[in-house]
Amino acid sequence: MAGTTIEGRDDHLRAAEGALVRIDDVIAGYFPGVNILNGCDLYAQSGELVGIIGPNGAGKSTLLKSLFGLVKVRSGKVTFDDKNITNKRADKLVSMGIGFVPQNNNVFPSLTIEENLQMGAFQEPKAFHSRFDEVADLFPALAQRRKQRAGSLSGGERQMVAMARALMMEPKVLLLDEPSAGLSPALTDEAFVRVKAINKTGVTVIMVEQNARRCLQICDRAYVLDQGRNAYTGTGKALANDPKVVELYLGTLAKA
């Protein structure tokens, strides 16, 4: 069982030494007096692919948003590259090297694909053309349809545009909120392959996933959240085989 679950918070803190991204004991929520996160910890070492899974309402997306300043952190600390970024504005975080892909409404529908990507490179307009070519290697379909309005794209295509947009600034860490949401099984596979490919280029990835089993297959490490707290953490493989995790969060499908 060693390494599958957190024995204690101290072990986790020790492992988090020198991590690129750290969340320490964060309490956060949307409405006054209602906390969604009740003291969460998370870290991601440079180059890691970290997954966040858990039942509905556990606070997975909220944890990701607290990292990106989209939800008010009431106590605790978020650090990136040894700098305190708690409650920092999103556009400042982008310039520091954090990219974020929301789950819904993740493209500008009235802008063309090319303009969407230009917005991704808003802070470095001069680098747009070279970055566009690099991103086009990852998403060849986008380059061919650069003049098409993003509002006319399907969910899977929008997901591609959104990821490409977030990569335009060459982020050190990419935050993905349910990249497989609403996609067909075939497209889901494609999305996971793409996430892995992005991670292989050296980008640290933290992703929230509903599709827990697939997520655990590609993750280096994962967190299982329950009621706004870390329930378990460990390598993807170990968690996928942990009987408690299987019983509670993966269900019978996982055994099949």
Add this chain to the structure above:
Amino acid sequence: MRRLLLGISAVALALWALLVGGAPAMAADTTIGGVIKSDQEAVPGVTVNVSDETGFVENAISDEKGRWRVVVPQAGTYTVLIETDTLPPGVSLRDPDRTSVEVTVGEGQTKSVLFPTGDAPVSSTSKLDQALQLTVDGFIFGLTIALAAVGLSLIFGTTGLTNFSHGELVTFGSLMAYFFSAIMGLPFIVAAAAAVFAGGLFGFLQDRFFWRWLRKRGTALIAMLVVSIGLGIFLRYFYLFIFGGNTRQYAEYSGQAGLVLGPIVVTPKALVGAIVAVVFLAATVAWLRFTRMGKASRAIADNPALASASGIDVNRVISIIWAAGAGLAALAGVIYSLSNGVSWISGFGLLLLIFAGVTLGGLGTAIGAIVGSIIVGTMIQLSTLLIPSELKNVGALAVLIIILMIRPQGILGRSERVG
């Protein structure tokens, strides 16, 4: 929120009280007067008789400029009678039976009464020429509305604010141009440029220190709409307080002979105003389409949170939009007042038409606002062919309702694919 509203209404109330309370001190004579002319020539020596039911009777004789004036004791209804036998030979009333007129005059007001003489001017233009003239007039008027409408549409698109004080940004421009030209003594062109700049600065400051603060507090859009109504009232009566209720003309270019271009007549100032409007509208559209900031403002209109997540400083772009929108509104004010005079309420009078233009074109699209405004302006003028000119705004708004019944998203509004 409630405190703010209370504050605004208190200030508005105080200002109103000041105005009402101040009125008796400014009381002027209550008078009835007029000018008698025949073929543009003043007619002196004509007796006019003013009387009322209480037995007040006073005669006045027109002077060498044809002017006559009677000071009456109080507000009320008076009978004004022209003594036709005092008219010089060869001059007769246009309507021989209309020798007396009933007029009601308010306290401190001056009521003018006219007795038209000579033959009624016969309209020599054909219906077609008239329609052509009205279309040109309406198109030019529509361009003026479009300048203001683009700003309204951009602000609505990026912040969601339905700004009912946008008309006051228009008035601000015309008042500023008056201030710079008539009071500071600058040449009109310089004054107009300064007014547009001042308008932009006013918009920028309004956003920076007022609207941004409300947005940050998470004020609901409906509440902000109501705040904008309050701000509009406040500014309007502030203008009235400073500028007074009269309509004044800019010193330069006030009376201009029309240029005859085939069947139509256009004053040079209207033509220049229209060209300036076209240039600025084209520049705005190009800015939105091709520049980095323009694209960012369209991105914010689509999704502000995503724009911020892409690295765009949303508040900064919104400040730019406010400055540009208010500057364009000020320009609309200057062009409008060049032909229609400067008044404290001119922008408010245009507000409904601006809204009509924006809605007709499709909410939140700049080109839509331009097209919609031009249609509204043209329809207003053209409708006078068929209906009395007092009802012309009604005709244009009827067109608005009919078009929106057929195309609810507006003429250029687009429906989106969902998912």
